[in-house]
Amino acid sequence: MYGLRWWYKEYSHAQFSEDYWRIKLIQHTLLLSCLVFPILSTINAFGFKNVQLALMDFFGFLLTLAIYFAFRKSGNVKFTAWLISIAVTAVMLYFLISVEGRAYSLVWATIILPFTFFLLGRRGGAALSSITLCVCIYLVSEQASSGIPITISTGAILNVTEAAIVQLLLFRFYEGTRQKAFDQLRAEHKVSKELSETDHLTGVYNRAKFLSLVKTAMATNNAGNHSLAILDIDDFKKINDELGHNEGDNVLKAFTRMLRESTREDDIIARWGGEEFVLLLQNVSAVQAKARLNELLAMNQCITPLNTPVLFSAGIVQCKRGEVTDELIRVADEALYQAKHDGKARAYIAT
Numbered sequence: 260m261y262g263l264r265w266w267y268k269e270y271s272h273a274q275f276s277e278d279y280w281r282i283k284l285i286q287h288t289l290l291l292s293c294l295v296f297p298i299l300s301t302i303n304a305f306g307f308k309n310v311q312l313a314l315m316d317f318f319g320f321l322l323t324l325a326i327y328f329a330f331r332k333s334g335n336v337k338f339t340a341w342l343i344s345i346a347v348t349a350v351m352l353y354f355l356i357s358v359e360g361r362a363y364s365l366v367w368a369t370i371i372l373p374f375t376f377f378l379l380g381r382r383g384g385a386a387l388s389s390i391t392l393c394v395c396i397y398l399v400s401e402q403a404s405s406g407i408p409i410t411i412s413t414g415a416i417l418n419v420t421e422a423a424i425v426q427l428l429l430f431r432f433y434e435g436t437r438q439k440a441f442d443q444l445r446a447e448h449k450v451s452k453e454l455s456e457t458d459h460l461t462g463v464y465n466r467a468k469f470l471s472l473v474k475t476a477m478a479t480n481n482a483g484n485h486s487l488a489i490l491d492i493d494d495f496k497k498i499n500d501e502l503g504h505n506e507g508d509n510v511l512k513a514f515t516r517m518l519r520e521s522t523r524e525d526d527i528i529a530r531w532g533g534e535e536f537v538l539l540l541q542n543v544s545a546v547q548a549k550a551r552l553n554e555l556l557a558m559n560q561c562i563t564p565l566n567t568p569v570l571f572s573a574g575i576v577q578c579k580r581g582e583v584t585d586e587l588i589r590v591a592d593e594a595l596y597q598a599k600h601d602g603k604a605r606a607y608i609a610t
Contacts, residue, residue, distance in 0.1 A: 266290055270334055278336045280436045281378055285339055287432065288347070288374075289327040296320035307414065311357065319350050340378040347374065348387045352394050360398030362414040366422040368395045373429050458530040460508060461515040466537075469529030473539055473584045476527075482580035486548040488538045489591045490518075490573045493603040495534035498569075510569055521555055537588070545577040545608045552606040572598040573606035 267286055270279075296319045304313035326346065330339040348371055358364050371391045376384030402409070456468040464472070476482060492498075492514060499507040511534065518528050518536065527539040540548045552573045574594030576587055594609040601607075 268331055281336055281340055283436075284374075284377060284432060285330060285336070285343060286327075287428075288343060289323050289330070291428075292323040293320060293327065296323060302417075312354070315350070315353065315357070322346055322350075341383065344375045344378050344383065344387055347371070348391060352391065355394060355398060360395065360402060361409075362412055363418045364414075365395050365398065366419055368392070370422060370425050370429060373426075373433060377433060461511055461530050463515055463519075463536075464527065464529035466529060466531055469527065469531075469537055469539070470584050472527050473587070476539060476541065477578060477580060477582050477584065477587075480580065481542065482578050482582070484542045484544070485578040486540045486543050486545045486575055487578055487587050487591050488540065488548055488552065488573050488575045488606070489531065489588070489595045490536045490538065490552070490571045491595055491599070492534040493570045493572055493599075514569060514571075517555070521551075521558075537591075539578075545575050548575050549573075549606045549608055556604055556606070570604040572603050574598060574609060575606060576609040 267290075270282055296316045300313045300316035300320065303309045303316060323346075326339065326343055333339070351367055351371060355364055355368065368391050372384070372388045375387040378384075379387070456464060458465045473487065476485060492510070495507065495510070498510055511530075514536070515528070515530070518538070522528060522538065522540070525541045526543075527541070529537050531537045538548075540551070543551070552575070556570060572595055574591040574597070576591040576594065578587060590609045594607040598605050598607040
């Protein structure tokens with residue numbers, strides 16, 4: 260395996276860049292050609308007694324080897340892509356013309372299209388593919404005008420078989436790159452979506468996502484069974500002033516973990532801003548929501564490095580179907596203000 264890795268030199272290209280996959284195809288093509296050309300040369304020399312084709316294959320082997328080591332040294336992807344595309348196209352056309360397109364040799368021309376388009380892009384691929392197709396059309400017209408019947412020979416069977424194998428390898432490689440690119444885009448989209456919907460510090464939903472989810476929930480038939488609560492950590496400014504903002508961030512993270520551990524999967528948690536959090540407790544009445552929040556206050560699970568309990572005040576409102584989210588927030592916020600005014604560390608239900 261170590262020896263194989265030596266032949267596949269690594270370059271400083273991102274795995275999902277175009278050049279990364281062009282490098283892989285260039286290396287695959289050159290190394291495979293270094294193996295195939297000697298085999299074809301041997302078959303043509305001893306199997307078909309065709310010295311001309313055998314010499315052409317041997318020349319192809321030397322050219323391929325030279326391009327491989329030149330690329331290994333320079334790492335010039337664009338130049339090598341053009342060089343190898345022109346070389347493959349030239350060798351292919353020379354072969355087709357030398358055999359006058361007979362013995363189903365024209366099937367070899369089909370590998371030029373995917374090969375050159377992948378390495379060179381639309382313009383370069385279209386240019387070399389057009390030249391190849393023009394030569395094929397000319398050879399077919401010459402065969403048609405000659406009146407010589409088409410026969411299936413051993414050479415024809417080999418041409419079709421070998422070209423089909425190359426096509427299989429090319430499209431398997433192409434599909435692999437397409438699938439990996441798609442997986443990468445899907446992963447990046449997922450990360451981007453999560454970043455756009457979550458608070459970067461605590462990992463819970465942000466304000467915009469919460470408003471969207473509440474709006475959807477208020478449109479359902481059982482919206483009246485839900486409760487919305489706003490929680491505000493008491494004396495958070497004092498925590499920041501005494502312990503610093505880094506410790507303040509740690510308190511916010513710990514407080515978020517407490518909320519997650521103490522709520523159900525159906526409940527929706529979001530950071531409203533600063534030290535404020537909002538909850539949508541689904542199928543929980545305002546009275547039940549108050550009881551649950553009082554239990555959280557009694558547990559005091561979230562503490563600062565000074566072992567001082569981190570308490571909070573909360574305002575709760577019973578939801579109604581079709582209720583405007585902003586109005587729910589306003590009413591819950593008034594209840595929160597009342598809880599703060601009456602001494603903090605308590606939960607109030609909006610009347």
